[in-house]
Amino acid sequence: MPSTETSELSPVAPPKSTSRSRWRSMGVLVVLAAAIIVLLSQGILHSLNYFETVDQALHQRALLGTRVFRIEGVVKPGTITRTSSGASFVLTGPKDHEVFVDAHGSPPQLFQSDIPVVVVGHFTSPTSLDFDGSQILVKHTATYIAAHPHRVKAPNRTTR
Numbered sequence: 001m002p003s004t005e006t007s008e009l010s011p012v013a014p015p016k017s018t019s020r021s022r023w024r025s026m027g028v029l030v031v032l033a034a035a036i037i038v039l040l041s042q043g044i045l046h047s048l049n050y051f052e053t054v055d056q057a058l059h060q061r062a063l064l065g066t067r068v069f070r071i072e073g074v075v076k077p078g079t080i081t082r083t084s085s086g087a088s089f090v091l092t093g094p095k096d097h098e099v100f101v102d103a104h105g106s107p108p109q110l111f112q113s114d115i116p117v118v119v120v121g122h123f124t125s126p127t128s129l130d131f132d133g134s135q136i137l138v139k140h141t142a143t144y145i146a147a148h149p150h151r152v153k154a155p156n157r158t159t160r
Contacts, residue, residue: 051118054093058129065126070118071099072139077113087111091119091131103133110138 051070052060073091076098080089086103093099101119111117121133 054091054097054099055095057099058093058097061123062126064123066122066124068120068122070120071131072116072118073099074116075113080113091117099129099131101131101133103136105135107136108138111136115139
C-alpha cells in the first residue's frame with residue numbers, strides 16, 4: 001500500500017540565496033582574511049627586530065619611552081662596577097654614542113669589558129641616557145660578528 005507520506009520526505013532544494021547575501025558573506029571573509037594577515041605580519045615584523053643598537057635606541061628614545069626592549073652595544077672598557085644588585089657599565093654604539101646601564105641580577109660568566117652584549121630593560125625616562133636592565137645576554141660567538149660586520153664590533157676590532 002503506497003504511502004502519501006513518502007513524498008514529503010524527499011529532499012527539498014534550498015532556497016536560492018540572493019546575490020546581496022552572497023556579497024555580504026564574501027565581504028566578511030575578505031575583512032577577516034585581511035585582519036588575520038595584518039596581525040600575523042605585524043607579529044612577524046616585530047619579532048624580527050631582536051634588539052636596537054645603542055645608536056638606534058638613542059635616536060628613537062622618545063618613541064621607546066620607558067617600555068621594555070633589548071639594547072645592543074659594546075661594554076666600554078673600565079666602566080664595569082659590580083653592585084649589590086648586579087652590575088653597572090657603559091654601552092657604546094657604532095657611532096660612539098653611550099648609554100649608562102644599571103643591570104639587576106647576576107651577570108653571565110662571560111660578561112667582561114670590550115665585548116658585544118644585549119641588555120633587556122628600559123630607559124629610566126624618555127629623555128634619559130640611563131638604562132635600567134634586568135638581563136644581560138653575552139654575544140660570544142665570532143660567527144655573529146662575521147655575519148653582521150656593520151652591526152657591532154668590539155672597539156679593538158676583535159671578534160670574540
